[in-house]
Amino acid sequence: MRKPKITVIGxxxxxxxxxxxxxxxDVAITAVVTVADDGGSSGELRSAMQLTPPGDLRNVLVAMSDMPKLYEQVFQYRFQEGDGALAGHPLGNLIIAGMAEMQGSTYNAMQLLTKFFHVTGKIYPASESPLTLHAVFQDGHEVVGESSIAGYEGMIDHVYVTNTYNDDKPKASRKVVDAILESDMIVLGPGSLxxxxxPNLVIPEIKQALLETKAEVAYVCNIMTQHGETEHFSDADHVAVLNRHLGQDVIDTVLVNIDQVPQEYMENNKFDEYLVQVDHDFEGLRRECKRVISSNFLRLEKGGAFHHGDLVVEELMNLVRSKRP
Structure with a gap:
């Protein structure tokens, strides 16, 4: 039998x-990575070179590569304050930017780098052009730019994207639509909603592919609410926002962490983006999706509350095996 095809988007x-x-x-993996980041090193390189931001692509490249630990440390090294124009830039961002200039696009650069670093699977930027994220709040105010959204006090109603440097309609990168349509499973997240x-799902071609695919669509719900984005959100609220942006109930399965983040841990660590743990609304979830998998997925590390990747993937693999003939 062929390997199950799993596409992860975020x-x-x-x-x-x-x-x-x-x-x-033993799966065939495709990662579809957002290109709307306009802050920090990615934002500076994007503005200077008019390329798709490299930061999220860099982290995905490292995660999917078998590069030795030393190579990873070199690739992820961030120049220190006081290093002039290089300050704050991870070396990997500069390498991706340089390769993009050599190859004519970030898409082409990533295809070469996946071979260079022996990546397991495919990595595609969601679009081959940098995109600008627009957030429209419930009071009608609109904020332009991903890095500016958290700074406005209010509840987000919806988001959309535009091409940053021209008026063309945003398009998916080549092969992204085919990857979604041919997948056995689509995994959304975890990550900032x-x-x-x-920003990936509102690209028209990707949205349409998600409506058409016969793949199981699974959403890994965030553990914590996020300042400026999902304050006071329950897990059902997260799923409702996804379905509303897609135009119909697309999410089949939601994975929910039910392990509690210790209060002492939260008090002793500064969660710069986090507020509180996401509330559970299982009745609401049953209205929004077909299946809920609730388990202990929590991993506490470096002052943050993260998903335990192995435990999440164990559930995803059980699900994809059960769906295959």
């Missing part, structure tokens, strides 16, 4: 956790 620090564990399974996951 960005930030969330999906690398899943991809790192998934690459140890409005700034890591949805």
């Amino acid at each position: 960005g930030g620090t969330g999906i690398p956790v899943i991809l790192k564990s998934l690459r140890r399974e 409005f700034t890591s996951i949805l």
Whole structure:
């Protein structure tokens, strides 16, 4: 039998956790990575070179590669304050940017780098053009730019993307639509709902492919609410926002962590983006999706509350095996 095909869609620090564990399974992996980041090193390089931001692609590349630990440390090294124009830039971002200039696009650069670093699977930027994220709040105010969204006080109603440097309609990268349509499973997240996951899904071609695919669509729900994005959200609220942006109930399965983050841990660590643990609304979840998998997926590390990749992937693999003939 052929390997199950699993496509993971998202960005930030969330999906690398899943991809790192998934690459140890006998599956064909495709990662579709957001290109709407306009902050930090990625934002500077994107603005200077008009390329798709490299930061999320860098983290995915490391997660899916068998590169030795030393190579990873070199690739992830971030120049220190006081290093002039290089300050704050991870070396890997500069390598991806340089390769993009050599190869004519970030898409081409990533295809070469996946071979260079012996990546298990395929990595595609969601679009071959940098995108600008727009957030429309419930009071009608609109914020332009992913890095600016958390700074506005209010509840987000919806988001959409535009091409950053021209007026063309945003398009999916080549092969992304085919990957979605040919998958046995689509995994959304984990990651920031409005700034890591949805910027991919509101690209018209990707949205349409998700509506048409026969793949199982699984969403790994965030453990913590996020400042400026999902304050006071339950797990059902997260899924409702995804389904609303897609235009119908697309999410088949939701994975929910039920392990409690210790209060002492939260008090002793500064969660710069986090607020509180996501509330559970299992009745609401049953209205929004077909299946809920609730288990202990929590991993406490470096002052943060993350998903335990191996435990999440174990459930995903059980699900994909049960769906195959």
